[in-house]
Amino acid sequence: MVVVTGQSKASATPDDAMSSSDAEDDFQEPATPTASQAGQALPLLPQQFPEVVPLNVGGMFFTTRLSTLRRYEDTMLAAMFSGRHYIPTDAEGRYFIDRDGTYFGDILNFLRSGDLPPRERVRSVYKEAQYYSIGPLLDNLEDIQPLKGEKVRQAFLGLMPYYKEHLERIIEIAKLRAMQRKARFAKLKVCVFKEEMPITPYECPHFNSLRFERSESEPKLFEHHCEVDVSFGPWEAVADVYDLLHCIVTDLSARGITVDHQCIGVCDKHLINHYYCKRPIYEFKITWW
Numbered sequence: 001m002v003v004v005t006g007q008s009k010a011s012a013t014p015d016d017a018m019s020s021s022d023a024e025d026d027f028q029e030p031a032t033p034t035a036s037q038a039g040q041a042l043p044l045l046p047q048q049f050p051e052v053v054p055l056n057v058g059g060m061f062f063t064t065r066l067s068t069l070r071r072y073e074d075t076m077l078a079a080m081f082s083g084r085h086y087i088p089t090d091a092e093g094r095y096f097i098d099r100d101g102t103y104f105g106d107i108l109n110f111l112r113s114g115d116l117p118p119r120e121r122v123r124s125v126y127k128e129a130q131y132y133s134i135g136p137l138l139d140n141l142e143d144i145q146p147l148k149g150e151k152v153r154q155a156f157l158g159l160m161p162y163y164k165e166h167l168e169r170i171i172e173i174a175k176l177r178a179m180q181r182k183a184r185f186a187k188l189k190v191c192v193f194k195e196e197m198p199i200t201p202y203e204c205p206h207f208n209s210l211r212f213e214r215s216e217s218e219p220k221l222f223e224h225h226c227e228v229d230v231s232f233g234p235w236e237a238v239a240d241v242y243d244l245l246h247c248i249v250t251d252l253s254a255r256g257i258t259v260d261h262q263c264i265g266v267c268d269k270h271l272i273n274h275y276y277c278k279r280p281i282y283e284f285k286i287t288w289w
Contacts, residue, residue: 046083046084047083047085047086047087048083049066049081049083049095050066051065051066051067052064052065052066053065053066053069053081053095054092054093054094054095055094055095055096055097055104056090056092056094056095056096056097057096057097057099057100057101057104058097058098058099058100058101059101060101060102060104061094062101062104062105062108064108064111064112066081068108068111068112069081069111070082071111072111072134072135072136074133074135075132075133075134075135076131076132076133076134077107077111077132077134080097081095099128099131102124103117103121103124103125103128104128106121106125106128107125107128107129107132107134107137110134110136110137110140111134114140116140116141116144119144119145119146122141122144122145122146122147123146123147125137125141126138126141126142126147129141153247156237156239156243156247157247159235159236159237160232160233160235160244161235163232166230166231166232167248167251167252169229169230170188170190170229170230170248170252170284170286171252171255171257171286173186173188173229173230174186174188174284174286174288175288178286178288184287184288184289185285185286185287185288186285186286186288187283187284187285187286188228188229188230188283188284188286189227189228189229189230189264189281189282189283189284190228190229190230190231190232190248190261190281190282190283190284191226191228191230191231191232191233191267191279191280191281191282192231192232192233192241192244192245192248192280192282193231193232193233193234193241193279193280194233194234194235194240194241194244195233195234226267226269226277226279226281227267227269228267228281232244232248233279241280245261245282249261252286257286258286258287258288259284259285259286259287260284260285260287261282261283261284261285262282262283263280263281263282263283264281264282264283265280265281266278266279266280266281267279267281
């Protein structure tokens with residue numbers, strides 16, 4: 001009979017065999033991380049920031065005071081560096097913000113001393129101010145060009161029924177025609193008219209008298225659809241047809257679309273007696289490459 005006796009702890013050697021505690025460790029689940037270990041990934045306590053804060057914004061480096069980042073308490077930056085949220089750091093210990101840092105210097109300059117960016121950067125800085133929720137900077141930028149002029153322009157376009165939908169229709173028609181014809185460009189006809197009832201300067205007196213003689217129950221003799229792809233109008237504002245054409249071209253160009261236009265005549269559709277439509281027709285040429 002073979003008798004196996006246990007060895008005492010004192011007689012056991014590292015090379016003899018794996019201890020029972022070591023064997024158990026092979027089958028145990030990983031222990032729950034301690035507070036110090038978890039702190040490396042997600043701190044349990046409020047994060048502390050130095051008075052001078054090094055920043056890495058999308059690979060661009062900045063240095064500023066903590067009080068500058070907290071200048072306006074309702075902003076995203078103030079919330080980020082309040083200590084309530086964890087901000088990761090890069091290999092050099094800079095606090096990392098995962099955002100393009102091209103215009104972050106303009107953000108800091110405003111927080112430091114209220115400086116505003118030059119005109120050519122206003123639109124881009126405005127987008128960054130929206131992201132960081134810096135209300136005072138947004139208010140200042142909206143009150144200078146080109147954003148102030150854009151507010152006026154949008155007020156005019158607000159009078160235009162289905163303006164954005166018509167822009168999309170221009171793009172879609174031009175794209176389909178270019179693809180069908182395997183062409184570099186596409187042409188389409190666009191009617192732009194300001195008056196609800198089409199008139200010409202010479203017909204204005206006759207037209208006005210004819211209009212006032214009609215009763216509301218009578219059909220609108222001048223209501224028709226011009227034979228065009230897209231039609232803009234009517235609207236009531238001082239801005240005229242050329243102003244709207246400028247808006248159309250500007251908004252298409254802002255989307256990277258090359259567009260040329262020229263007046264090719266008027267709609268000659270006969271309405272009644274010697275009255276014709278006379279709405280101007282423009283040819284739009286959309287170049288795709």
